[in-house]
Amino acid sequence: MxxxxxxxxxxxxxxxxxxxxxxxxxxxxxxxxxxxxxxxxxxxxxxxxxxxxxxxxxxxxxxxxxxxxxxxxxxxxxTRSWPVKVINATGVLLHTNLGRAPLSKAAVEAMVNAAGYCDLEMDIESGERGHRDKHVADLLVRLTGAEAATIVNNNAGALFLTLSALAAGREVIVSRSQSVEIGGRFRIPDVMAQSGAFLKEVGTTNRTYASDYQNAISESTAALLVVHRSNFRLIGFVHDPSLSEIVEIGRLYNLPVIHDLGSGALVDSSMFGLEHEPMVQESVSAGVALTLFSGDKLLGGPQAGMIVGRGEYVARIRSHPLFRALRCDKVTLAAMHATLMHYLRGEEQQAVPVLWMLGRKQVDLYSTVQSWKSSLLDCGDGFEVKESVSKVGGGSIPEIPIASVALVIDPSRWNLSADELAYKLRTGDPAVVGVVEDDKIWLDARTVMPEEGPLLVQAVRRSLLLRD
Structure with missing residues (x-):
């Protein structure tokens, strides 16, 4: 030519x-x-x-x-299909770029069932119209002990809707140390401003007392807001009032306390050797008016924002005009219902992938990675089994390392750079995403599901032996 x-x-x-x-x-x-x-x-x-x-x-x-x-x-x-299925070998469980929490098999099946016609807003027994959030709300009530519950598209939406319904045109008091950025450059003050509520910060960056809240209350005060610092920590010379102290102030002045938990754990994270992450049940039992939390973090479900608490406040939120704009679609509701059913049945540690990953033992991870290495012996000797560090990620339990095990690949043995091998893995079928460190590729086993192991091995072999 x-x-x-x-x-x-x-x-x-x-x-x-x-x-x-x-x-x-x-x-x-x-x-x-x-x-x-x-x-x-x-x-x-x-x-x-x-x-x-x-x-x-x-x-x-x-x-x-x-x-x-x-x-x-x-x-x-x-014309390529999207999204692309990815094997997450980064060791970051709630990897925001990779879609956060992987869903359980039951949740995926529920989404498929909901894709066609379903009883989204029909009461099957009576044949009359029902509420689309009812089934999820009923489960949330049973699991958290709250009077009522509802669900919207994400936790930022839950906070925005709550403030719009309860505090538009009035003040909401929050500690200066909790006036945080929640990701994607979205900040609590900005969310509050858009809701029509006025932010009133109290205390200092490192120390806030219950009296700071009490002294700031005026006729314009609509609510007290507590925001869990789920994506960073304050250490050193710091002080925060307990949640019960703030709830007591709210009771004295007849003001609702809104607790934005963020990550939304329904199980005790300390059972996995991590710091205790505040649980939704603890927030509810402390007497807060409304507790808000995410669906796709430690809960292990789809992206959603849950609102649980007193019936009168949940009713006001559900009747607000913005509720319809922020409501979830049928497949999200189906996935969330299936996820919550795992908790109701007491099978969450085995069935919810994020919790299963957190519970994996070091000895099992070593065995898994050793099997990967053994399966790749015919490719060469550029493989090592090494201890690594996983993280929860997704703005949950910040900076807490989790001991893990990784397959470490030295791509120079195949005349490849680390970036070249990372690209070949990332663009293969299936796509594999690992970590580039010290000119090597680290594939962490903690975030790789059992059925993905053989596919990962195939992807590595193909990337190392096949030339463009």
């Missing part, structure tokens, strides 16, 4: 489209792919003509065949 050296020698878009027609895709897509391919090659030609010293020989010869192949690559990228 003759090399194309000048922009004027590039084919027309129509000429290239004719060679793409056998793909039997809509013409606008073929035209866009042809234009993109031609423009990319035009830029390469101009670069070679005007700055030959900056051109790379690796770009290769430009020909009509290459233009066609590049256009097909564009089409392949644009």
């Amino acid at each position: 003759e090399e194309i050296r000048e922009p004027k020698d590039l084919p027309s878009v129509e000429e290239l489209v004719k060679h793409l027609e056998p793909l039997q895709l809509p013409r606008p897509l073929l035209v866009e792919a042809a234009r993109s391919s031609i423009q990319e090659m035009r830029n390469q030609i101009l670069k070679r003509l005007h700055a030959p010293e900056a051109s790379s020989n690796s770009e290769g010869e430009i020909s009509f065949l290459r233009l066609v192949e590049r256009a097909k690559q564009f089409i392949d990228i644009w």
Whole structure:
């Protein structure tokens, strides 16, 4: 095939489209792919003509065949299914970039069942219209001991809706040390401002007392807000009033206490050797008016924001106009219901993937990684089994290391750099995401499900032995 050296020698878009027609895709897509391919090659030609010293020989010869192949690559990228299933070998359990909590098999099945027609807002017994959040709310009430409950699309939405319903146009008192950023550059003061509530900070960055809340109360006060610092810690010369102290102040002044727990644990994290993360049940039993927490963190379900507490306040939230705007769709509700059912049955530590991962023993992790290494002996000797450190992630239990075990790969044994091997693993099928450290690839076993182990081994073998 003759090399194309000048922009004027590039084919027309129509000429290239004719060679793409056998793909039997809509013409606008073929035209866009042809234009993109031609423009990319035009830029390469101009670069070679005007700055030959900056051109790379690796770009290769430009020909009509290459233009066609590049256009097909564009089409392949644009028509690729999403999302891509990823094997998480980073050791970060609630990896935000990888979708946070993986769902249980039952939750996935429930989502599939809900994808068609279902009894979303119908009472099967009476045949009359019902509430879409009823089944999830009933489970939350049973599991937390709250009077009432509801669910919205995420925890930031839960806080926004709660403040809008209970405190619009009035003040909400919060400790200065809890006026935090909750991720994605969303900050508690900004959420409060959008809700129509006015933030009133008390105390200092490191020390706040119960009297600070009490002294700040005025006729304009609508609520007291407590925000759990789930994504960072304050240590040293610090002080926070207990939740019971703030609840007592709320009782004295007839003000609701809103507790934003963030990560939302329903089991005691200390059983996994971690620091005790405040539990939803503890918040409810302390007497707060409303407790808010996430669904896709330590709870191990889909993205959602749960609101549990006193019936009168939950009723006000459910009747607020924004409730409809922030409500969950049927597949999210189905997944959350299935996840909560694990807790109701007492099977959460085995059935909820995040809790199963937290409970994995070091000896089992060593055995798992050793089996990976044994399966890869035919590929070479660039593998080691090493102790590693996992993390909960997702803004939960900050900076607490969890002992783990990883398969460490030295890609230089296969004439690859760590970045090159990471790319091959990441773009393979299935995609595998590990950690690059000290020019090596670390694949942490804690976050790899049992059925994913053989697939990970295949992906590693393919990435090391197959050349582009």
